[in-house]
Amino acid sequence: MASCDSRRRSASGFALRALLTFSSIAAVFTYANLASAAKPQMVETPFLAPAVERGELPPVSDRIPDVPSIVRFDQPGRSAGKPGGDLETLMAKPKDVRLMTVYGYARLVAYDEDFNLVPDLLERFEIKEGRIFTLHLRPGHKWSDGAPFTAEDFRYFWEDMSLNEALAPFGPPKPLLVDGERPKFEVIDETTVRFSWSQPNTAFLPALAGAAPLWIYRPSHYLKQFHAAYADPKTLKAMVKETRQRNWAGLHHRRDRQYRFDNPVLPTLQPWYNTTDLPAERFIFVRNPFYHRIDENGHQLPYVDRVIIKIADAKIIPAKTGASETDLQARYIRFDHFTFLKRAEKRHNFDVRLWRTIKGAQVALYPNLNNRDPVWREVLRDVRFRRALSLAIDRHEINQVIYYGLAREGNNSVLEESPLFRPEYRNGWASFDLEKANQLLDEMGLTERDDRGVRLLPDGRPMELIIDTAGESTEETDVLELISDSWLKAGVKLYSRPSQREVFRNRVYAGESLLSIWSGLSNAVPNADTSPAEFAPTEQDQLQWSKFGKYYQTSGQSGVKPDIQGVVDLATLHDAWRHTNDTEERARIWHEILKLHSEQIFTIGVVNGVQRPVVVNNELKNVPEVGVYNWDPGAAFGVYKPDTFWFTEARRKRDQSQ
Amino acid sequence: MIRYVIQRLLIMIPTLIAISAIVFILIQLPPGDYLDSYIAELQSQGEKVDPKKIKFLREQYGFDKPLIEQYFVWAIGMLQGDFGYSFEYGLPVTDVVGDRVFLTFLVSVTTIAFAWIVSFPIGVYSATHQYSWGDYGLTFLGFLGLATPNFLLALVLLYFANVVFGTSIGGLMDPEYIDQPWSFDKVLSVLEHLWIPVVVIGTAGTAEMIRRVRANLLDELQKQYVITARAKGLAPTKVILKYPLRVALNFFVSDVGSLLPGVISGSAIVSVVLSLPTTGPMLLESLRSQDMYLAGSFLMLLATLTVIGVLISDLALAALDPRIRLEGGITR
Numbered sequence: 003m004a005s006c007d008s009r010r011r012s013a014s015g016f017a018l019r020a021l022l023t024f025s026s027i028a029a030v031f032t033y034a035n036l037a038s039a040a041k042p043q044m045v046e047t048p049f050l051a052p053a054v055e056r057g058e059l060p061p062v063s064d065r066i067p068d069v070p071s072i073v074r075f076d077q078p079g080r081s082a083g084k085p086g087g088d089l090e091t092l093m094a095k096p097k098d099v100r101l102m103t104v105y106g107y108a109r110l111v112a113y114d115e116d117f118n119l120v121p122d123l124l125e126r127f128e129i130k131e132g133r134i135f136t137l138h139l140r141p142g143h144k145w146s147d148g149a150p151f152t153a154e155d156f157r158y159f160w161e162d163m164s165l166n167e168a169l170a171p172f173g174p175p176k177p178l179l180v181d182g183e184r185p186k187f188e189v190i191d192e193t194t195v196r197f198s199w200s201q202p203n204t205a206f207l208p209a210l211a212g213a214a215p216l217w218i219y220r221p222s223h224y225l226k227q228f229h230a231a232y233a234d235p236k237t238l239k240a241m242v243k244e245t246r247q248r249n250w251a252g253l254h255h256r257r258d259r260q261y262r263f264d265n266p267v268l269p270t271l272q273p274w275y276n277t278t279d280l281p282a283e284r285f286i287f288v289r290n291p292f293y294h295r296i297d298e299n300g301h302q303l304p305y306v307d308r309v310i311i312k313i314a315d316a317k318i319i320p321a322k323t324g325a326s327e328t329d330l331q332a333r334y335i336r337f338d339h340f341t342f343l344k345r346a347e348k349r350h351n352f353d354v355r356l357w358r359t360i361k362g363a364q365v366a367l368y369p370n371l372n373n374r375d376p377v378w379r380e381v382l383r384d385v386r387f388r389r390a391l392s393l394a395i396d397r398h399e400i401n402q403v404i405y406y407g408l409a410r411e412g413n414n415s416v417l418e419e420s421p422l423f424r425p426e427y428r429n430g431w432a433s434f435d436l437e438k439a440n441q442l443l444d445e446m447g448l449t450e451r452d453d454r455g456v457r458l459l460p461d462g463r464p465m466e467l468i469i470d471t472a473g474e475s476t477e478e479t480d481v482l483e484l485i486s487d488s489w490l491k492a493g494v495k496l497y498s499r500p501s502q503r504e505v506f507r508n509r510v511y512a513g514e515s516l517l518s519i520w521s522g523l524s525n526a527v528p529n530a531d532t533s534p535a536e537f538a539p540t541e542q543d544q545l546q547w548s549k550f551g552k553y554y555q556t557s558g559q560s561g562v563k564p565d566i567q568g569v570v571d572l573a574t575l576h577d578a579w580r581h582t583n584d585t586e587e588r589a590r591i592w593h594e595i596l597k598l599h600s601e602q603i604f605t606i607g608v609v610n611g612v613q614r615p616v617v618v619n620n621e622l623k624n625v626p627e628v629g630v631y632n633w634d635p636g637a638a639f640g641v642y643k644p645d646t647f648w649f650t651e652a653r654r655k656r657d658q659s660q
Numbered sequence: 661m662i663r664y665v666i667q668r669l670l671i672m673i674p675t676l677i678a679i680s681a682i683v684f685i686l687i688q689l690p691p692g693d694y695l696d697s698y699i700a701e702l703q704s705q706g707e708k709v710d711p712k713k714i715k716f717l718r719e720q721y722g723f724d725k726p727l728i729e730q731y732f733v734w735a736i737g738m739l740q741g742d743f744g745y746s747f748e749y750g751l752p753v754t755d756v757v758g759d760r761v762f763l764t765f766l767v768s769v770t771t772i773a774f775a776w777i778v779s780f781p782i783g784v785y786s787a788t789h790q791y792s793w794g795d796y797g798l799t800f801l802g803f804l805g806l807a808t809p810n811f812l813l814a815l816v817l818l819y820f821a822n823v824v825f826g827t828s829i830g831g832l833m834d835p836e837y838i839d840q841p842w843s844f845d846k847v848l849s850v851l852e853h854l855w856i857p858v859v860v861i862g863t864a865g866t867a868e869m870i871r872r873v874r875a876n877l878l879d880e881l882q883k884q885y886v887i888t889a890r891a892k893g894l895a896p897t898k899v900i901l902k903y904p905l906r907v908a909l910n911f912f913v914s915d916v917g918s919l920l921p922g923v924i925s926g927s928a929i930v931s932v933v934l935s936l937p938t939t940g941p942m943l944l945e946s947l948r949s950q951d952m953y954l955a956g957s958f959l960m961l962l963a964t965l966t967v968i969g970v971l972i973s974d975l976a977l978a979a980l981d982p983r984i985r986l987e988g989g990i991t992r
Contacts, residue, residue, distance in 0.1 A: 090835070095945070096748075096749065097748065170716075171716055172710065172712030172713050172715065172716050173712065175710065176710060246745055246752065247720070248719075248720055248722070251720070252720045255717075255720065256750060264750065278839070280749045280750060280751055280756075281749050281751065281755070281756050282838075282839055283831075283838045283839065283937050284835060284838035284839050310835075312835045312838070314829075314830050314831065314935040315830070315932055315933070315935040315941065317932070317933065318818070318829060318830045318933065318934075318935050321815075321818065321819070321829050321830075322828075322829045322830060325822050325828070325829050327828055327829065327835070502690075502697075502700075502948075503697070503700035504692045504696045504697045504699075504700040505690075505692075506700075507696075507699075507700055508692065508696070
């Protein structure tokens with residue numbers, strides 16, 4: 003039995019480390035936080051002390067689990083703090099409070115800062131053959147209302163929710179299925195549960211650690227009152243009527259939105275719980291008195307007593323940030339606000355930091371291989387055409403003009419930080435070469451031109467490419483403006499067509515769009531054990547082959563079966579990856595996929611590595627100087643554990659006096 | 661008179677029914693429904709939604725029913741005082757709107773008062789001193805106010821209020837007072853923030869009002885009864901205030917019809933820029949996210965207020981100016 007220290011530093015910067023490496027089939031791997039051995043003397047949290055004195059809450063040593071998670075501050079620039087203070091942040095819409103689930107980032111299994119998966123809410127977990135997962139809860143762990151968190155909460159989710167016809171007519175969540183097979187679920191004892199499949203499930207743990215995670219447990223003691231199998235039928239019926247739901251399933255859903263965080267009564271395991279009912283302009287999140295993490299000095303986390311979310315229109319959030327009305331802000335501010343914020347930094351007590359992003363491309367073009375127009379479809383499916391379009395983009399100019407030369411030019415592929423990176427993946431067909439582009443288009447037989455110099459399609463129409471944009475930021479249209487100039491030199495006329503997001507999406511799904519512009523790969527720093535699903539046709543929202551994606555997403559029930567060799571190959575490779583456990587074999591498959599992508603140019607990346615401004619109040623400590631800002635994996639600030647952020651004494655006093 | 665009022669009230673019923681149908685159709689016109697826009701929003705942040713679950717939610721929200729049925733559920737509910745359910749907030753529409761109406765009312769009434777207080781003296785001055793330097797100067801200022809885009813002025817004022825006075829950006833009060841009970845400090849904070857939207861929304865209205873007062877007054881000033889009054893030696897101020905100004909006010913009363921819905925809807929764009937907790941931004945957002953019952957009920961409320969407003973202004977005009985008759989009838 004091998005064990006692994008979760009706090010090991012990664013050699014390759016922030017590359018995603020191997021997670022499920024199975025050198026021999028029979029091995030069982032235990033993942034546990036070894037640091038949990040010595041439990042320090044606990045100190046009562048000042049914010050909760052009055053409630054403890056009045057007897058409303060048990061003392062801190064009884065509130066934390068028997069085996070708490072002990073956070074150590076061994077990274078440079080981090081240190082243990084003192085509890086107290088109110089953290090203010092800005093959001094644009096009331097429903098953005100769901101981000102507190104993301105920032106809180108208490109997960110059964112979570113990514114650490116080096117993107118290793120480690121137990122978090124769980125005390126430890128064991129994996130056998132990549133298909134049998136045994137999860138050990140922390141004995142004595144409690145929900146935010148003080149009720150025990152046990153195996154019953156898992157059983158309730160599995161048996162009473164995901165297998166219930168009324169609550170989940172759509173069946174169990176996708177990451178719990180391996181090729182359609184449901185897991186075998188067992189309750190071993192009060193604090194141990196087991197999920198097992200007949201084949202390896204690679205999606206399970208990453209889904210548990212996601213920014214919007216897979217919830218396989220529920221506060222059963224609270225939700226049973228809304229469940230037909232447990233509740234008194236009369237009371238339930240009255241509640242359904244009162245809340246205007248169609249049936250009890252609707253009511254259960256409304257009360258059970260763990261992710262949305264909009265039900266102040268719903269017990270949670272996150273560091274802060276919501277106390278504000280909708281509708282409101284200001285949401286107050288208060289520390290969870292039963293939270294499972296403590297620091298080495300015996301302070302229960304989170305350090306920050308309250309998180310206050312103020313709602314303001316998205317357009318004035320950058321201005322408000324510049325006026326120091328937030329303590330921690332990254333959402334709704336963009337790279338183009340950097341200079342403004344940097345100037346405001348001099349007047350106010352905050353620091354503007356630049357964090358890295360790990361998207362494959364800041365903006366990428368998606369030729370729609372499922373276009374409805376037969377003439378255009380043939381042209382778009384011709385690899386020479388896609389290569390020519392890519393070659394006719396002056397990425398250097400775009401980088402200089404729009405990103406102050408701070409971005410990196412290249413394809414929508416893996417980034418240098420990934421162990422799978424090879425220069426040819428980024429550079430293939432990504433240089434600026436108009437001559438070659440023109441030559442490729444001539445080869446295709448598109449030699450006829452009209453008097454503007456625009457090439458003609460085989461049926462005589464001018465080659466006017468309409469690019470769909472979601473039309474939300476000027477960034478995309480600025481980039482398109484520059485691309486338009488150089489494409490015209492290759493004889494392709496570009497028009498951009500802004501539409502609303504949902505219209506945009508539906509146009510792509512229906513095959514009405516020729517080319518669309520969106521951001522690139524969401525995780526461009528994979529390792530061999532990260533799923534290559536994003537690179538293969540797997541989902542309908544893949545803008546370059548929406549209908550092929552839908553075909554695989556619905557297991558062939560709808561969508562279009564791929565009839566292009568490259569796409570079929572990708573699907574086959576993805577399947578092969580899923581059915582092997584061998585890291586070397588997986589790496590080989592990955593390289594084949596990446597090679598295929600760089601040759602086929604299914605998506606045309608423009609620039610990547612654009613940084614993200616993060617504004618941090620100077621009184622707030624433990625926020626890293628440089629980090630990675632990403633949705634999944636990363637959970638925005640989540641992997642940096644916002645529960646360990648603390649305020650200076652001056653600020654804590656100020657907040658206390660208010 | 662009573663018969664006339666009853667007649668008008670009866671006509672309001674088919675009008676409102678027609679409006680409700682049009683409103684419902686208009687809201688349904690954009691492709692997709694609330695769930696589509698919700699999914700789109702999630703996806704733009706990189707979040708994913710299970711398509712099977714969407715189907716389930718669609719049934720829960722009642723989107724699987726035919727449009728006609730959805731319309732009747734909503735329309736009949738409204739008659740019983742049930743305005744439907746806001747998907748975005750997960751609450752009945754009345755609960756969502758309730759809080760905001762008061763602040764909207766406050767902003768609008770203050771703005772209207774501001775516009776009147778500023779524009780009346782200026783309008784009167786411009787009319788009595790036609791083509792003087794004063795007239796030109798004030799007209800110029802007024803047009804400047806009309807021509808400056810509201811949202812731009814709003815941003816500029818926000819910036820200066822923040823840099824010079826340290827007022828927090830946007831909103832109607834400092835953040836710590838939001839959702840708190842009313843207190844003296846809260847009122848002060850509201851006053852500190854209120855002047856920006858009032859000035860911004862007011863400037864455009866002021867210019868318009870000045871021109872109208874001026875034009876109407878000029879029409880009257882030429883008339884013989886004014887000359888007679890002057891000839892009889894009535895004090896110049898009294899001449900203007902007592903007779904021509906009163907007549908010039910007619911346009912003003914007929915404006916009440918459009919004023920009433922304006923008071924509730926607020927100036928949506930400015931409110932969005934200033935992030936005011938009024939109903940305007942909420943209406944806009946509900947239309948964007950296709951939160952159909954919230955948007956629909958809002959528009960119905962505005963339509964009802966317009967219809968009532970028009971009735972009130974007609975009645976008030978009749979009371980104010982005996983020359984106006986409500987019923988066609990035979991002139992004796």
